Amino acid sequence: MEGLTKIDDLGKPRVVIVGGGFGGLELAKALAHAPVQVVLIDKQNYHTFQPLLYQVASAGLDEGDIVSPFRKILNEQDNFYFRLAEVLSVDAQAQIVETSIGCVRYDYLVLATGATTNYFGDAQMEKNAIAIKSVEDALELRNTVLSNFEQALQLGDMEQLNSLLDFVIVGGGPTGVEIAGALSELRTHVFPKDYREIDFKEMDIHLVQSGPVLLKGMSANASEQALKSLQKFGVQVWLDARVKSYDGYTATLNTGQQLVARTLIWAAGVTGAPIKGLDAGCLLPGNRYAVDVYNRVQGYENVFAVGDIALMKTPEYPDGHPMVAQPALQQGRRLGENLHRVLTHRLMEPFHYDDKGAMATIGRNHAVADIKLFGKEYHLDGFLAWLAWSVVHVVSLIGFRNRLMVLLQWTWSYFSYDKGLRYIIGKTRAPLVEADVEGKAIV
Amino acid sequence: MEGLTKIDDLGKPRVVIVGGGFGGLELAKALAHAPVQVVLIDKQNYHTFQPLLYQVASAGLDEGDIVSPFRKILNEQDNFYFRLAEVLSVDAQAQIVETSIGCVRYDYLVLATGATTNYFGDAQMEKNAIAIKSVEDALELRNTVLSNFEQALQLGDMEQLNSLLDFVIVGGGPTGVEIAGALSELRTHVFPKDYREIDFKEMDIHLVQSGPVLLKGMSANASEQALKSLQKFGVQVWLDARVKSYDGYTATLNTGQQLVARTLIWAAGVTGAPIKGLDAGCLLPGNRYAVDVYNRVQGYENVFAVGDIALMKTPEYPDGHPMVAQPALQQGRRLGENLHRVLTHRLMEPFHYDDKGAMATIGRNHAVADIKLFGKEYHLDGFLAWLAWSVVHVVSLIGFRNRLMVLLQWTWSYFSYDKGLRYIIGKTRAPLVEADVEGKAIV
Numbered sequence: 001m002e003g004l005t006k007i008d009d010l011g012k013p014r015v016v017i018v019g020g021g022f023g024g025l026e027l028a029k030a031l032a033h034a035p036v037q038v039v040l041i042d043k044q045n046y047h048t049f050q051p052l053l054y055q056v057a058s059a060g061l062d063e064g065d066i067v068s069p070f071r072k073i074l075n076e077q078d079n080f081y082f083r084l085a086e087v088l089s090v091d092a093q094a095q096i097v098e099t100s101i102g103c104v105r106y107d108y109l110v111l112a113t114g115a116t117t118n119y120f121g122d123a124q125m126e127k128n129a130i131a132i133k134s135v136e137d138a139l140e141l142r143n144t145v146l147s148n149f150e151q152a153l154q155l156g157d158m159e160q161l162n163s164l165l166d167f168v169i170v171g172g173g174p175t176g177v178e179i180a181g182a183l184s185e186l187r188t189h190v191f192p193k194d195y196r197e198i199d200f201k202e203m204d205i206h207l208v209q210s211g212p213v214l215l216k217g218m219s220a221n222a223s224e225q226a227l228k229s230l231q232k233f234g235v236q237v238w239l240d241a242r243v244k245s246y247d248g249y250t251a252t253l254n255t256g257q258q259l260v261a262r263t264l265i266w267a268a269g270v271t272g273a274p275i276k277g278l279d280a281g282c283l284l285p286g287n288r289y290a291v292d293v294y295n296r297v298q299g300y301e302n303v304f305a306v307g308d309i310a311l312m313k314t315p316e317y318p319d320g321h322p323m324v325a326q327p328a329l330q331q332g333r334r335l336g337e338n339l340h341r342v343l344t345h346r347l348m349e350p351f352h353y354d355d356k357g358a359m360a361t362i363g364r365n366h367a368v369a370d371i372k373l374f375g376k377e378y379h380l381d382g383f384l385a386w387l388a389w390s391v392v393h394v395v396s397l398i399g400f401r402n403r404l405m406v407l408l409q410w411t412w413s414y415f416s417y418d419k420g421l422r423y424i425i426g427k428t429r430a431p432l433v434e435a436d437v438e439g440k441a442i443v
Numbered sequence: 444m445e446g447l448t449k450i451d452d453l454g455k456p457r458v459v460i461v462g463g464g465f466g467g468l469e470l471a472k473a474l475a476h477a478p479v480q481v482v483l484i485d486k487q488n489y490h491t492f493q494p495l496l497y498q499v500a501s502a503g504l505d506e507g508d509i510v511s512p513f514r515k516i517l518n519e520q521d522n523f524y525f526r527l528a529e530v531l532s533v534d535a536q537a538q539i540v541e542t543s544i545g546c547v548r549y550d551y552l553v554l555a556t557g558a559t560t561n562y563f564g565d566a567q568m569e570k571n572a573i574a575i576k577s578v579e580d581a582l583e584l585r586n587t588v589l590s591n592f593e594q595a596l597q598l599g600d601m602e603q604l605n606s607l608l609d610f611v612i613v614g615g616g617p618t619g620v621e622i623a624g625a626l627s628e629l630r631t632h633v634f635p636k637d638y639r640e641i642d643f644k645e646m647d648i649h650l651v652q653s654g655p656v657l658l659k660g661m662s663a664n665a666s667e668q669a670l671k672s673l674q675k676f677g678v679q680v681w682l683d684a685r686v687k688s689y690d691g692y693t694a695t696l697n698t699g700q701q702l703v704a705r706t707l708i709w710a711a712g713v714t715g716a717p718i719k720g721l722d723a724g725c726l727l728p729g730n731r732y733a734v735d736v737y738n739r740v741q742g743y744e745n746v747f748a749v750g751d752i753a754l755m756k757t758p759e760y761p762d763g764h765p766m767v768a769q770p771a772l773q774q775g776r777r778l779g780e781n782l783h784r785v786l787t788h789r790l791m792e793p794f795h796y797d798d799k800g801a802m803a804t805i806g807r808n809h810a811v812a813d814i815k816l817f818g819k820e821y822h823l824d825g826f827l828a829w830l831a832w833s834v835v836h837v838v839s840l841i842g843f844r845n846r847l848m849v850l851l852q853w854t855w856s857y858f859s860y861d862k863g864l865r866y867i868i869g870k871t872r873a874p875l876v877e878a879d880v881e882g883k884a885i886v
Contacts, residue, residue, distance in 0.1 A: 435545035
């Protein structure tokens, strides 16, 4: 196998990147012309454009529109190698990563494993809630929403019926706000045509946020507008409230309020996804690795971390950078340049975050945006923000095909008021119910 | 529930259609203006455009491009109702269909359950082979092909490696020919860029056909051209050969020849998917219901069957019509008109099949077509047939969105020589292999 041995024969230092999210992928690209062998290891063979996962969950986009196989993205980069595997542990002494398909030696190791859903130790919640962190999550949520309505048709008992039509979303960050808005759009424009037998006044969408504002971290203007828009769309927003428990049927808030819903979407927090084997001392609360301004993991010479898994405390960002795409992308790019510099005997340059602002979309013609341009900050909301959000997201997608497809889907959805991908393929959490006496569906 | 009771209150005769393939869906549409309530029951909530499943399997199309949710297709048809359920049995005496969500009464019952893969009783084959009859099948095949290559990278042992790279396709009908062609295109234009470490001269594609010709039932010209094209593309075609057994690793032919491949695609035959409860006497060999020229099941007054599950023997078609889309579509349409006639006290009209010919595509610029127009038969092959095939399939898709998306995908694939949907999401049959000593992949 000429091909395989070739890898061993390269004789160049090897950079092993664990995880192909925004940070890992950008780093791999940034090393295109560096004198290294780049090995990316991921348990999926594709990059996921996470900011649009909620649109896959709400039948607006196909999963194929927001994922890109790593090999397709980088198959023209000569020094790039991909391995589909799960990383089990790191032996920093021996400079080896243990994976599900065997051990991999490294000269430089970069952890870019991102973050995973944080249930704060609530096992019951973890079992009963649905997250939106992966394509599988998003598809399962879509299948569950659609199946719920199919099953609801069988029921005459109003409480049972309502439990299938109602949704509780926990977490008022961008994901929570966006999925709440998307569900309300489906309720207004799409589902009533599909399920004429259902009275959609019975469909409730609850958004539960632990703090006093939505979109914490964005401007006060954005938070207020998001709240107003959601309320206008008929979403019931519970501020300063927490879901204390959820048994798969009843969500109990700390206020004592009970919300009955078979589907609870958990968007209330993330935690780092660390790897076994590294010194526990470098892992900060939140399961993120302490890194210096070069993204080097504290206490290691040749182990780095970028993106959500890295926590870089700086005077400007004493709690680290926001766990969103931009810091990951910028750190990946900077680290790529820095490794290139090191290997060509130049000094590394510290990372500086270029904050471009933040945006969230609420629904048709409604979004909020805090945009930072040339040192100034602009607040947009309504149609203009929505247009800006759409343009930024289409442009940020990877590859011409995905950009074109998303643009077309959106244009079509916008003018038809439709979300076409309402098919159920794969896993669903919806219960299978038999027609009850009052319902008697079509008997 | 006003909506639900409304159904019971219609006071119109109810037509229950079991299965929303080409025949069932066309029938539901044809009843749009008939004085009936139309209830379609299917275990999926979407229609599948089966002729393009092989393109989903070969990463050329997204599953979303070839499926259409029933509710989306027909949500403007007032008398249409859909239920997501599996039909368990029929009680023709009581005029009731028993389903997974309860019992459904009918005035007219139409079986449109189609056909399922026929393994001819070979349980080992059923366990080890992959079919291409459903979207799930197609996605599993795609995942398996891609995973095979990912795993092959770990291996140095040539026999093990080859077992992952080689494919055996059983059945030389349109599906077998088309998937063989699609795999050879991937081998030539797509995979070598993705898997630079693999020598694709080692990837063998075997097509095993029990009879002396491919595309049996098409013209001799079509059969010959298909064989020539496949051989030109490097597919190894075994005519007059049968796979006697397959243990998941070695396929043994009746000639004694052994083909080692971890993936065997079974496209060698279908059998009707009958329903429990009807008189066994009306079920002919091949598990298809004997129907008269009005598609009425033999021995029943108000039970009909259309499409693959129906076998209508006529002087012109003593063995019934071909089990493809056109007869199903035409029977569905005719039966819709006939039920409308019966209900408005007119006589039914017998079914006549309008044979428009047959086509199969082999790959880029290569297809064969026997086209019947105004009583004349035309044989096309090569680029013209490929163009005709493409146009016919785009036009036949359901809905503007799917037509546009498929057209764009194909245009993009044609000019880029790429098939972009190479991500692995969901089930795969590929084994998980650890790097072996000779391979040592990236250790």
